[in-house]
Amino acid sequence: MAEALTDADIRKIAKLSRLSLPDSQVGPVRSQLSSILGHIAKLQAVPVEGVEPMAHPLRIVNRLDNDEPKPTMPVEALLRNAPAVEDRYLAVPKVLGDGGGA
């Protein structure tokens, strides 16, 4: 549990987070996260056996609303914030390689 974070850990977390992290930042980020995780390690000392995890402060479950259609937002209004648009679609870089195989 208290094993130290390595540079490889930081690179892996950055990849999972979809954040490109320059090499120069790996060390500083490792030491900041280590210091925060060192503080968080206090949680390990709390006896929690049999305690039900509490994901949410409210006890509401499955609130049902009437199934009433409402007007949707106009596509033009939604596309106004898009960084790249072609016709009425969001434009993205090519997803599949030239080989055409997915």
Place this chain on the structure above:
Amino acid sequence: MTRPLAELCGDVRAGRATARSRVEAYLAAIAAREPEIHAFNEVHADAARAQADAVDAAVRAGRDPGPLAGAVLAIKDNIVMREGRTTCSSRMLAEYRSPFDATVIEMLRAAGAVFIGKTNLDEFAMGSSTENSAFGATRNPHDTARVPGGSSGGSAAAVAAGFCDASLGSDTGGSIRQPAALCGCVGFKPTYGRVSRYGLVAFGSSLDQIGPFARSVEDAALVYDSLAGRDPSDATTADVEHEPLASKVREPLSRLRVGVPREYRSAANAPAVAAALDRAIAAAKAFGAEIVDVELPLTDLGISTYYVIAPAEASSNLARYDGIRYGHRAKLAPGEDLEMLYSKSRAEGFGPEVQRRILLGTYVLSSGYYDAYYKRALQVRRLIKEEFDRAFERCDVILGPTSPIPAFPIGGMKDPLSMYLCDVYTVNTNIAGIPGISINAGYAEEGGSRLPVGIQLQSRAFDEETLLRAAGMFERALA
């Protein structure tokens, strides 16, 4: 002392004053002092004038614009509205224009309020100083070399500097109450589920709650009365009746039991903070309250619990910023693919604190660490809530400091962890989902400045009436 907001709005409703003249007065105050404070990301002068003119026209036509007629409000820039941009003080959303109003904005419009602008915050509400803004720090109106607190520092500074009647903030771990304490105004976080989060840019969805900043408890209650209620667009709003509270704040409670946890009398409290707490306890005794010793032994573990849960939820919520549908998109070099578009856009769009929290949240949720960190934090969360439940069997409100220290110098808190530790008295309120309010309880004399010091009251979930009436009693006693 400024008159109560209900009276000021009453003058507008009765035609004795105009909303337009109120807007002009605030715009003049902003013109005079905003350059040194930087409370706002955008001032919406023309939109505010137009809204005010509509309020005045309604009055002339014999219609009542509502309880907040002509109330001039500033809105934290992570709450969406049709006017201007909603940036979250992030490069990621620097040009984002919302196609819709948050539910709270719709409700305030319907009550006759006028919106004067969007206030600065720590990027995506992550921080306690409003220094983590992509557009520059906000400065404390009581000493411009110091921070206003955060993350809703712009909203707190706007009220303290006299730029508006009241403002909205959001509170995930203290982001309304702590800046209210540091700026010397009232900051109120309602019970989780009282106020709709629809249109609040999500940070920690099980912790976030919108609430008001105001000059007085009564003013905060007046704004809150127009915010509370179940919202079909937010399934986490509670189906609990809300009775208007503004008119009740002046009614004292008899036999109020005030719990003071021994853990809140920490040696780490600054002397002026300890003194303010003592003064509040003496005031409570003087107005006839019973002071009850209560125990909240998990107080110290709140930070550890919070800095697992909040980053975990943030890492998930902020996954939506991928440079595709909205927000910053990086320019790709030849040969770079979609995956690179995501990682570059996010690395360029998010500042260091946001990236730190995404990384931390991703780590605690990742395979092999989930049980040790995230699940365990959720278990401790329940223990913290049960600890409050036990304390509230013996008292009606819990009294303590809002922040262990008054406003600190800009740039004075270098290490992220030491900044996190300042949230010790506020995070557990969100962890348990209960309401909390900070009011001014005195000043600290530091380096020739007079810095406000706040005290916090917390109450049982959905018992805002006790909380606000008790806060009113403390406010009158400490004035």
